[in-house]
Amino acid sequence: MRPTGKLHLGNLVGALENWVVLEKDFDSFHFIADYHALTTNLDTSHIEEDSFDMVVDWLAAGIDPVLSPIFRQSQIKEHSELFLILSMLITTARLERNPTLKDQVRDLHQESISYGHLGYPVLQAADVLMYKANAVPVGEDQLPHVEIARELARRFNLQFGDIFPEPEPKVTVFPRLPGTDRNKMSKSLNNAILMSDEPDTVKTKLRGAITDELKIRKNDPGRPEVCLIFTYHKKFNPAELSEIETDCRSGALGCVECKQKCGIKINEYLAPIIERRKEFETQPNIIHDILADGEQRAREVAKTTMQEVRQAMRIG
Ligand code: ADP
Numbered sequence: 001m002r003p004t005g006k007l008h009l010g011n012l013v014g015a016l017e018n019w020v021v022l023e024k025d026f027d028s029f030h031f032i033a034d035y036h037a038l039t040t041n042l043d044t045s046h047i048e049e050d051s052f053d054m055v056v057d058w059l060a061a062g063i064d065p066v067l068s069p070i071f072r073q074s075q076i077k078e079h080s081e082l083f084l085i086l087s088m089l090i091t092t093a094r095l096e097r098n099p100t101l102k103d104q105v106r107d108l109h110q111e112s113i114s115y116g117h118l119g120y121p122v123l124q125a126a127d128v129l130m131y132k133a134n135a136v137p138v139g140e141d142q143l144p145h146v147e148i149a150r151e152l153a154r155r156f157n158l159q160f161g162d163i164f165p166e167p168e169p170k171v172t173v174f175p176r177l178p179g180t181d182r183n184k185m186s187k188s189l190n191n192a193i194l195m196s197d198e199p200d201t202v203k204t205k206l207r208g209a210i211t212d213e214l215k216i217r218k219n220d221p222g223r224p225e226v227c228l229i230f231t232y233h234k235k236f237n238p239a240e241l242s243e244i245e246t247d248c249r250s251g252a253l254g255c256v257e258c259k260q261k262c263g264i265k266i267n268e269y270l271a272p273i274i275e276r277r278k279e280f281e282t283q284p285n286i287i288h289d290i291l292a293d294g295e296q297r298a299r300e301v302a303k304t305t306m307q308e309v310r311q312a313m314r315i316g
Pocket of ligand 1: 011141
């Protein structure tokens, strides 16, 4: 994940929760994509603080740094080396076709993008292939990037010899959680509920959320299938889901009450996470030690992969 600060519910249910499950069965690597952050923001003054906040969220969600190394991408120089090699194996036309890039450019209202931004899926492929990953647990927006990583693995293996497995994406049941305005929940769109939001903040954000524009009065029948609050109920309030669906459709349940119920459930879900967050927030030294350990472990794997790569390519 890019270090963009505190994480939101989309990051949690689309990726992070899956990491917590998967790390029990897979050798996992979790990294702070600090070089990736430069693609959309050259101001690095907050990068340290944002990285810290993100790792705190990871740990609060249950990531175990003993099971799986946590590290900063920038500290494992081999990523940049593999990125350079892989960048020779893909055309600019292929990168220009990337739908996630097109969405980003549209959302950020950019007229033109940097060479590094165009090529960032190649850096991402290097990040993944470096650890010979079989699986990449991400949200839906990242699927085109995993496809590029698969193509690059095939291309490298064909040209130089079999080194890299083709990684498979692993998405959750909520691969694209909507934000309070119905677009994909995203930090940059100002529509996000943060994992660290206090109960009152969650309630306020939900109050402003768009539901079903055809349900104007409390007793009007609603359409759960178009309502983002219903999507949140699916995740955070499964026990009451069928009752909410029936009462929404019949008009017995108004949006104000439905949002209140939803807020209570989201807050219950987040309470233990926020509690754990407080433990880590006050002990920055723990985070530094976790990164130092993770970086040492990641570097060992990366060095071995790059030796194999150079040998296969007959350079160095
Ligand atoms: P953002 O879009 O807020 O900048 P990132 O691009 O840093 O978030 O995403 C980090 C991870 O969280 C990725 O695996 C991404 O697919 C996942 N993710 C981000 N937003 C959502 C969402 N709304 N629903 C599901 N997964 C998401």
